[in-house]
Amino acid sequence: MQIYPLGDAMDWNKALELELIAPKTDCRLIIVGESKDGQPFCCEENFKIEQIGDSSFIVFLELSGLYPFDKLEHVSFIEFSFKDHGLLYFTYVDLIALELKKTCCLLTLSIPDEIHTRQRRRFNRSKLSIRTPVTLQIVGIRGQSIRKGVAFAGQLLDISGGGLSFITTNRLFYRLFLEFSFILPHFPHPITVYGEIVRVTNIGHDAYRVAAEFRHTPETILNEIEKYCSKVGGLDH
Secondary structure, three states: OEOOOOOOEEEHHHHHHOOOOOOOOEEEEEEEEEEOOOOEEEEEEEEEEEEEOOOEEEEEEEOOOOOHHHHEEEEEEEEEEEEEOOEEEEEEEOEEEEEEOOOEEEEEEEOOOEEEOOOOOOOOOOEOOOOEEEEEEEEEEOOEEOOOOOOEEEEEEEEOOOEEEEEEOOOOOOOEEEEEEEOOOOOOOOEEEEEEEEEEEEEEOOEEEEEEEEOOOOHHHHHHHHHHHHHHOOEOO
16 A cells, blocks of 8 residues: 655544544545446445544434445445645544444444545646546545556546546546546557546436546656647647
């Protein structure tokens, strides 16, 4: 597992001492794994903290209908996050137990060592009008590479030295960290890059347009993409 620097970090016990985390605190979970039909499983929901122990804590979600956990085969990783005075705190946790009741869902999660904060950065992008198949894998969240999930397909729409956008039938979320593998037309070799999702737009039934900004990709590859875009001809965003 490879972890990239995230900026400021706070010990979990310090967060408890400052009462940033306490029972009934609102939090958010992003759960990534694989569904029973072999497709990527992505779920993002608001939870409340039920109780906090020495080695685990429990969060709950009130259910108002069907919920996708019955489709979950296994979990690759879970991001736990919350906000305090407008500042976002986030970390990774492990799933210890999942209990579905008639009116709520309870998740028992591991206690993390640290909680991180990081200011989001945005980049201006130029677009290249080009379409080509792309193979994707979810590898983490917020630029952290945790482990690779199941591969799925998409259609590349545009690309620049700063990022790309694509269409997929798989539902994805803002902040997910992906690996992209593709071959650009008239380009001499395959390309593998990494990017963080910055925008998801539902464009029809089970179809999503997703924009991602490159993260942790070698400058040599980014320079090759920029040269390719300049040669083919870019369009303003």
